[in-house]
Amino acid sequence: MNNFWLVAKHEYRRMVLRRAFVLTTLLIPLGMAAVIGLAILVGESTADKRPLGYVDHTHQLDPTLWQNQPDATVELRPFPDEATAQAALENGDIQAFFVLPATYPNPRQTDLYFMEEPPNGDIWGAFDDFVRLNYTRQLDPALRQQLLDGPAVIVNDLDSGRTFSSASIINIILPFFATFIFFIATMSASGYMIQVVADEKENRTMEIMLTSLSPFQLIGGKTIGLLGVALTQLGIYGLTVVVGLLAAQPFVPMLQTAVIPWAYLLIMALFFLPAFALIAGIMVAIGSIVPNLQQGQQVAGLLNFLFILPIFLLAIIIENPNAPLAVAFTLFPTTAFLTVSLRWGLGSVPLWQLGASWVILVITAVFAVWVASRIFRIGMLQYGQPLSWKTAVAALRSS
Amino acid sequence: MKTIWLVIKHDVAFVLRQRSFWIMTLLMPALLMGTNAYLATQNNAPATPTTPASADQSTPPRIGLVDHANLITLTPDDLPPHLFLPFPDETTAQAALDQGDITQYVVIPADFTDGGEIVIYDRGFQLLSGGDSSSVAFNGSYDWALTYLITANLTGDTQLAAVVQNPTPRAATQMHRLQPPASADESSNLGMAIIVARVMPYLFYFLLIMGGSYMMRSVVAEKENRTVEILLLSLDPTQLMIGKIIAMSVIVAIQLVVWVGGGMLILNRAATVMQFTSFAFPSGFFVWAMLFLLLGYLLFAAIMSAVGALATNAREGGQAIWILVIPLMPTLMFGPLFAEEPNHPLVVALSLFPFSSPSAMVTRLAVGDVPAWQLLVSVLALVGTTYLFIVLAGRFFKSGNLLSDTAFSWRRLASGWKG
Numbered sequence: 171m172n173n174f175w176l177v178a179k180h181e182y183r184r185m186v187l188r189r190a191f192v193l194t195t196l197l198i199p200l201g202m203a204a205v206i207g208l209a210i211l212v213g214e215s216t217a218d219k220r221p222l223g224y225v226d227h228t229h230q231l232d233p234t235l236w237q238n239q240p241d242a243t244v245e246l247r248p249f250p251d252e253a254t255a256q257a258a259l260e261n262g263d264i265q266a267f268f269v270l271p272a273t274y275p276n277p278r279q280t281d282l283y284f285m286e287e288p289p290n291g292d293i294w295g296a297f298d299d300f301v302r303l304n305y306t307r308q309l310d311p312a313l314r315q316q317l318l319d320g321p322a323v324i325v326n327d328l329d330s331g332r333t334f335s336s337a338s339i340i341n342i343i344l345p346f347f348a349t350f351i352f353f354i355a356t357m358s359a360s361g362y363m364i365q366v367v368a369d370e371k372e373n374r375t376m377e378i379m380l381t382s383l384s385p386f387q388l389i390g391g392k393t394i395g396l397l398g399v400a401l402t403q404l405g406i407y408g409l410t411v412v413v414g415l416l417a418a419q420p421f422v423p424m425l426q427t428a429v430i431p432w433a434y435l436l437i438m439a440l441f442f443l444p445a446f447a448l449i450a451g452i453m454v455a456i457g458s459i460v461p462n463l464q465q466g467q468q469v470a471g472l473l474n475f476l477f478i479l480p481i482f483l484l485a486i487i488i489e490n491p492n493a494p495l496a497v498a499f500t501l502f503p504t505t506a507f508l509t510v511s512l513r514w515g516l517g518s519v520p521l522w523q524l525g526a527s528w529v530i531l532v533i534t535a536v537f538a539v540w541v542a543s544r545i546f547r548i549g550m551l552q553y554g555q556p557l558s559w560k561t562a563v564a565a566l567r568s569s
Numbered sequence: 570m571k572t573i574w575l576v577i578k579h580d581v582a583f584v585l586r587q588r589s590f591w592i593m594t595l596l597m598p599a600l601l602m603g604t605n606a607y608l609a610t611q612n613n614a615p616a617t618p619t620t621p622a623s624a625d626q627s628t629p630p631r632i633g634l635v636d637h638a639n640l641i642t643l644t645p646d647d648l649p650p651h652l653f654l655p656f657p658d659e660t661t662a663q664a665a666l667d668q669g670d671i672t673q674y675v676v677i678p679a680d681f682t683d684g685g686e687i688v689i690y691d692r693g694f695q696l697l698s699g700g701d702s703s704s705v706a707f708n709g710s711y712d713w714a715l716t717y718l719i720t721a722n723l724t725g726d727t728q729l730a731a732v733v734q735n736p737t738p739r740a741a742t743q744m745h746r747l748q749p750p751a752s753a754d755e756s757s758n759l760g761m762a763i764i765v766a767r768v769m770p771y772l773f774y775f776l777l778i779m780g781g782s783y784m785m786r787s788v789v790a791e792k793e794n795r796t797v798e799i800l801l802l803s804l805d806p807t808q809l810m811i812g813k814i815i816a817m818s819v820i821v822a823i824q825l826v827v828w829v830g831g832g833m834l835i836l837n838r839a840a841t842v843m844q845f846t847s848f849a850f851p852s853g854f855f856v857w858a859m860l861f862l863l864l865g866y867l868l869f870a871a872i873m874s875a876v877g878a879l880a881t882n883a884r885e886g887g888q889a890i891w892i893l894v895i896p897l898m899p900t901l902m903f904g905p906l907f908a909e910e911p912n913h914p915l916v917v918a919l920s921l922f923p924f925s926s927p928s929a930m931v932t933r934l935a936v937g938d939v940p941a942w943q944l945l946v947s948v949l950a951l952v953g954t955t956y957l958f959i960v961l962a963g964r965f966f967k968s969g970n971l972l973s974d975t976a977f978s979w980r981r982l983a984s985g986w987k988g
Contacts, residue, residue: 208899212906212915259747268737275732279741285748294737301736305729313723317733321719322686325706327694328666334696336707472592491695517695 173383177391182398185362195403198354199410221245222293223255223267228274235307236300244296256283265289268297275305330518332433344431345515348438349508351407353481356507357474359400360449366392367457367546368466385547393450400446434514440528444535445507449477451538458542458549459562480508491516500527503534572804576812580787581819593779594824630703630711633662633674638681641718645727648714659690666690672703675715687719762908762936769935770900772828773928776862780821781869781893787813788877810966814870821866851934857944858931861951865927868955869893871962878965896924900932911937921947923954 185191222244224231233248247264249255255267266284274280282288306314325334367389370376379388452473460466480487480499487496491513499509500519506527513519545562584590629649633656634641644653654671656662662674678685689706697708705715713734721730791797800809872893900907900919907916911933919929920939926947933939 208902208915212903212913215914256747275728275736277741278731278736278738279743280737281743281745282737283745283747286746288744298736302733305732305736309724317720317723320716321681322684323689323706323715324686325689325691325694327691329692329694332694334694334706475596488697492693516697518693520693 174387174391177383177388178395181366181392181395185396185399186402194358195406199407203414218265220265221247222289222297223247223249223258223264224297225249225252225255225267225269227272228270231304235303244293246297246300259283259285327518329520332518345434345511347411349511351404352442352511353478353508355400355403356446356449359396360453360470360474362396362399363450363453364457364466364470367454368460385543389454389543389546396450397446437514438511441507441510441531444531448503448531448535448538451535451542454542455545458546476504480505480512487512488516497523501530503531506531573808573812576809577816580813580816584783584820594827630672631670632705633665633671635659635662635674635676637679638677640677640681640722643722643725645717645721645730648718652711652714653718673705675705763905765935766908766932767904769932770904770928773862773931774897774901776821776824777865777869777897777927778890778893779824780817780866781873782890783820784813784817784870785873785877787817788874789880806966807963810874810962813874817870818866854934857934861927861931864951864955868923868951868958871955871958875962875965896922897928900925900929904932907932908936917943921950923951926951
């Protein structure tokens, strides 16, 4: 047992202290922050910040009501008639203008004038808020506030027992972040796994190590060491996300209503360990079969594809999280981890699917680890000659 | 010349024999393009109605309503008929839900007017169910109906409730476009241009990165298995480098044919599905695209051959791929911006910078006109940079480096450049 931890500790230290590991671990959150920053900059620079005009033939709209709004970011500019508003529009002083006819709000017919494109949803929404403020000003302040806020609605899902509110929408972002973070950490750990087996096979240290260790101690220790590496990476990424969210909270109102999704974190923890064991098992088996690291990486690249398939078909999963394809991905062991993470963020996942998926994943992971240990032993004995797939399968059958 | 030809023949045959090459060539781009085309098709689908005035003509869902607050006494006329079915309590509503008579049920608590929360009971609820026509919860197609019903009953005035719900419904807004687009086809072509702008950077990304990475792996493999020592007996390093660059360009050309063929098929299919006019690339596009691809490939292959000459194994060389990936990433991420705002400062900068221009300028050319001076500056910058890197790669591609066992380091790379 002592040897087991010795291997785990050695593997962990060796990986965590590598310059490439430190760089990847630090650069990925920085890169993500840079991408988000760039996207915000692009969004800001392309947004039309010119005022929105309006011509009010109902004489009901009081401009001061909007000017007194503390969170009003859009300037709304009144015009006495269509001609002056149109002149301002053609001059580029405003981006568009609404005309409320004298008959408004019966019917709620309005006219909107713009040059090429109508104003975006945020600008249009600001004008809607302004009209609402004016038409509800005669009401009791408490009722008025209730109307302006809209009714508080929660949804109880009877299939999964989960509760959703409009604030839950922000929680969709977390599984997306988490999915990518888990993906990067797990894939890099799987890359290291194949590397450690193939490396030590190539430089023959394996033969010396096996004189004082059992194959289980060696492979088990390495897996635990790399699990520690993956968890360290996840911890750093998680901490970065939490710090980022806390820093953004004062500026993004949606984030203020976000709650920590403990159930999601628990589900992910339950799926992470067998998913990691499955990847590690597959990579050890590949590392044992292939004669050198380069070939191992090629095969691993193809097998990794089976794990990341849900990312390529993200659009289909988002469009319909209960589609047969999404259900199939939930149950299939290699795609289960990412699909469950995505679907949980998007809404309810029936409990039977979660249970079945976890059981299938655990059984497959145990099987993969067993296969890996068999192939590893045969691979060791037959070192020097390439281990064919046929020999590997025959070795498994004979055990 | 004969030895160069031998190198080309061997390297092309070696890559083509790898099963992973064919899987990457056929499977990966098909999935990426399919997903992107699907996504773009969905984005162009008509929006779901969300206002009373534009109520859906399809059969409305049936929603149970348990009103413990005795709030609902008024049902606005413009709500779909029989949308809300009253139930005395949760038990009967639940039974109706289980039997499939209703799709959801809403419970208004007794303390609703004092700040209580409305609870909706559902099965298999999805947060982003914008396309689900049977939901009155947030983002559902009928979410407006629940708010409208509640507001009408709180105020006792359906007209005021309609104003609070949606003061300026899109369907009731007369749009006056004072500056119509140049051609009627413009908006439909924009949809296709966005697909092209999404797909094109992926195509160039994979072609350039895979071309560069094959180049590096091919050099490193021969260093690792020591065949380079034997090879250098019968040909000089420059011949080896030229042979490998040409061989890898053949590989990139094969991939290009497969991917462009597949891409064109997908684009035509997407154009049919979206009932758009067939997307036509601007005249001269293919000439420019080939020129940028060739120059981009030569630039990336030169960098990767230098890295390959300095690295002792594939893992060390693989780390350097990041230098090539980073400048190509913004074009991948902001693809649609190229179609929507082709003169945005970021788009212009990316299409002039030599390490991103092979992908960015071609994407820009595919979706619109580019000022001649920008095209000229971009080509000249790329030609100059490519020439510089080929000269530098020649410096690294020496017997000393090819036979060396010293590990790859950025310091070695920098000192090599200084000569």
